[in-house]
Amino acid sequence: MTQDVLLSVQGLTKQFPTRNGVVRAVDGVSFDVKRGTIVGLVGESGSGKTTAGRCTLRLIEPNEGRIVFDGVDLRELSEREMRAYRSRLQIIFQDPYSSLNxxxxxxxxxxxxxxxxxxxxxxxxxxxxxxxxxxxxxxxxxxxxxxxxxxxxxxxxxxxxRALAVEPDFIVADEPVSALDVSVQAQVLNLIQDLQESFGLTMLFIAHDLSVVEYLCDEVVVMYLGRVMERGPSREIYAMPRHPYTQALLSAAPLPDPKASRQRVVLKGDIPSPMNPPSGCVFRTRCRYAVAACAEVVPPLEHIGSDHHVACIRQSDPEVISQGLTL
Structure with missing residues (x-):
């Protein structure tokens, strides 16, 4: 399988002006999608993952950033030039009831x-x-x-x-099973996996269920309040999540073995408003490891080995690492 990068998203930002301020839906998001792979974009509702996915297709116009598809920055194309790429970029919508005429x-x-x-x-x-x-x-x-x-x-x-009709190179699947009954979800996921393998599709799979992402995806990008908290190969993130938010999400995911168990990490409070995000690390108000510096420093997405990146000033702290090992 060729592993060159088909889509590279760099510094993607999208803000929505409202009567009461500005909603920072996507704030400096970066990730790559290699040809012939599936990348999972995960996070709670309100994390900005759907907006990020639609921005990659220019269904929503971002404010800043680059969207490099097969060597071409889509943001530099005119509307007429963009039409030539529409058949190569398709989307599967979340709601099968409202997405069909x-x-x-x-x-x-x-x-x-x-x-x-x-x-x-x-x-x-x-x-x-x-x-x-x-x-x-x-x-x-x-x-x-x-x-x-x-x-x-x-x-x-x-x-x-409909998405496959024009033989696309890249598909955004926007929570394609979240509106379906549990009994049907596995059938549709099996279909998506079969089609991806048969046609060598490249996909961005958006979900809030990490068990679904583990089943399908080669790499994972974890978003919270418009920012990337952690990204890397699925096997590494599931074996040893390094960001406290990823640890919390994984602790809530069901295990395939009914006899197995993991320590549950319960997040306190609700996700803050994207109109007024916390200073410093946006996750700090719900993080059990937060210290005073977390309110002052916006943690960069740092490389910690392989293709694994984490945005946490305590990502090398033994206390944080040990929690990842016990999940």
Whole structure:
């Protein structure tokens, strides 16, 4: 598998002005996605992960930063130039109920992308739609039906087929199973993994469930209140999380072995408002290891070995490290 970087996000920042101030949704986020891999972008609701994902596709225009896709900075492209890249960059939305146009049949939903981005018409288009539906586990007869005639899991399969229709190089999967029943989630995750391996897709998989990310992703980026707290290879982060926030998230993730257990780390309070984030380390108000310096210093994302990076002034503290080892 080729391991060159397909997407490099550098210093990504997005702020939303409001009547009462500015919401700092994404604040200096950086990460790479290697070709043919899946990177998990995880964090609680309000961490900015969905905004970051949509900024990478320029569905939302960032305020600052670079989005280098296959050697080209997407932020330097005009709207017309960006259209040429749309077929290479696709998204699977979180809500399978609101992301499909209820007035269109399935063949129209999937065929729309083919008509816009590919010169496919007539029988060739019908064959392509039938092929896509079969590939995502649906009967080709589904092409003549409307979204309301399907279950949530089936609708998400239609959304996946739509994203695959134009043979993209990169897909953002924005919490694609969070709106589904638990019994259906595993089926859709297995489908995504199978498609990624079959087509060599490169993906940014957004989730709040770290057990899902462990199952799918090669690397993990942990976000909190718009900033990256930790990032690195999945096996390293799951074996030894070094940021207190990552430790807390992992402690809440279910274990596959019903006899196994881990020490639960309960975060105190709620995530602060992105309009008024804490000074210094944004996680300090909920961190059990916080010291006075945490309110003064914005911790940089430091390299601690391999491709593992942590933003914590106490990341080398034996007390913090030992907690990672006991999870």
């Amino acid at each position: 209820p007035r269109l049949r399935v063949d129209q939903i999937i065929g729309e992308a083919l008509e816009i981005h590919r010169p496919v018409r007539g029988a060739a288009k019908r064959d392509r739609i039938a092929e896509l539906l079969e590939r995502v586990g649906l009967n080709p007869d589904a092409a003549r039906r409307y979204p309301h005639e399907f279950s949530g899991g089936q609708r998400q399969r239609i959304g996946i087929a």
